[in-house]
Amino acid sequence: MKKHNFSAGPCVLPQEVFQKASEALINFNNMGLSIIEISHRDKNFIAVMDKAQALALELLGLNDKGYKALFLQGGASMQFLMAAYNLLENKAVYADTGSWSSKAIKEAKLFGEIEVIASSKDKNYNYIPKGYAVPSDADYFHCTSNNTIFGTQYKEFPETNIPLVCDMSSDIFSRQLDFSKFDLIYAGAQKNIGPAGTSLVVVKEDVLEKVSRTIPSMLDYKVHLDKDSMFNTPPVFAVYVSMLNLDWLQNLGGIQEIEKLNNQKADLLYTEIDRNPLFTGFATKEDRSVMNATFNLVDESHKEVFDKMWKEANINGLNGHRSVGGYRASMYNGLTLESVEVLVETMKKFENTI
């Protein structure tokens, strides 16, 4: 029986995406070949890559605005490094809103001076810092739009006149934003894009080629741009499934439509977290993530009972990250409202049991 999958990533994708991917593993495009045995130079795969890139730009509203979309390997963690390798000449400024921001900062330090201009570390990252100024003498400002582990999310981004770089790994394609404010957006695929094994990089071409260092080919955005993500063998299957998933989103009506559903799911769960006396939310209310809801038991001694109940309700992946404890319900694009309803019912049932 199909689980209600609240995993933080890799995570659930629409069932029809799994189905199509499964079929293409045996016979792709009626070629008599598996999707994973065809050459990446085959026109059937080039069409997949082109479509995935085009869908990404279209969905973000970045067509014809000087942006290119790339599907690369290495995960978002490779982008911590590549962003700095490609853009950092002297100094960059970062906001530290969680473990992923901290890791991005650590890697960037190898390439120049890093100034942390805002941090919520003082309260175990349960809020988004606000009201700080972004200096104009830095090469770029880096932030993390959604903090997967702590369940916080930027509702507004600081104004700045320097290039804006954003790790959107856990909320890209989930809500409407003016994406043209960003110069470099990156995201590991394994939440709202596709399977683990590729990352989407959306880059405004005019921020590139400004650093003086020589960049190794595989780490150079320009090299990948010039080869349309085909400088070397791309992760064919991960790109294919990403294309299927972005296509699913477009057919649904794009970000505008999924945003409504995402808000519905998050409202339902947060309402219950607040109402139910046995639970308490972790993140500051105004900064709550629509993607990852973090919450704890008011009384930890009930843990065993609740854990048993949600497992019996066919729920998967609800354990919180060790930095927060408690629970984390990740409600990415692929999660249905029904799954959230099942979770909320289980929380109510738990209340009645205790």
Add this chain to the structure above:
Amino acid sequence: MKKHNFSAGPCVLPQEVFQKASEALINFNNMGLSIIEISHRDKNFIAVMDKAQALALELLGLNDKGYKALFLQGGASMQFLMAAYNLLENKAVYADTGSWSSKAIKEAKLFGEIEVIASSKDKNYNYIPKGYAVPSDADYFHCTSNNTIFGTQYKEFPETNIPLVCDMSSDIFSRQLDFSKFDLIYAGAQKNIGPAGTSLVVVKEDVLEKVSRTIPSMLDYKVHLDKDSMFNTPPVFAVYVSMLNLDWLQNLGGIQEIEKLNNQKADLLYTEIDRNPLFTGFATKEDRSVMNATFNLVDESHKEVFDKMWKEANINGLNGHRSVGGYRASMYNGLTLESVEVLVETMKKFENTI
């Protein structure tokens, strides 16, 4: 109808591997979840990663010899860079036996002095240079065991007392070698390992941590070793299919058995290339690759006729790389003898037609 797939990579894998992968896309390990929606920290996936790593070492005969196996992202091209980043302090020596060696050399030059001590560039890489000495004052010697594009393969490797690094992307797991002679072996998965999107790195631990530079986490073998290839989200699906494929190989009897089959396939095809007056082999006979047979038409004007014939025979991926022209039949582990028989019959039929 299933094709006879001679693609150079991504390439054919055993049909049962495609089948199992297709099923796991819907329901993996009877978990009620797709293989691509489970957390990489789930014990079901950790078991997959552990098994893939263990199988790799076992098949290579490198158990308990100080080696570790890693499944990383980025393809073999990322290893051109990582090998140098991790091992090159002052000077390294390289053999240049084809386009892939040349690219490895180009990337390594960013990190130290590179001396090319042997090259077959003078004859468009149609042979493997021999009889040269490897200096003992370099940090390592790098070679490419099988030259995918040109169809040449080392039958013996130079003796050396410095660390031996080898790009085995296109012939790993295809033939018996004393793998313990090598200190670092890497291979993009998309030939004899699995789908594109992961690379196998087999490293002797004692060659690491000898360079003075600081290595970014994602490029540092030691970081990945310490985290068992789970420093960040691994390419779950590519690792899973690699595990299935290595398991298939072990059940078959390992490298010892597949080597016999590979020799049979290569003998059959090369015998026909030599016998058939319409074809001529590209690579020097003694250096011919068992994996990639490169051959040309004696009379190019027959191209249209032959191309039509092999396509009608349900053959895929026979076009040669533009650097060599003509044809390339890649006969990796997953290709059946039957497919080679079909190709050879087609070559004979072509001879009778002309």
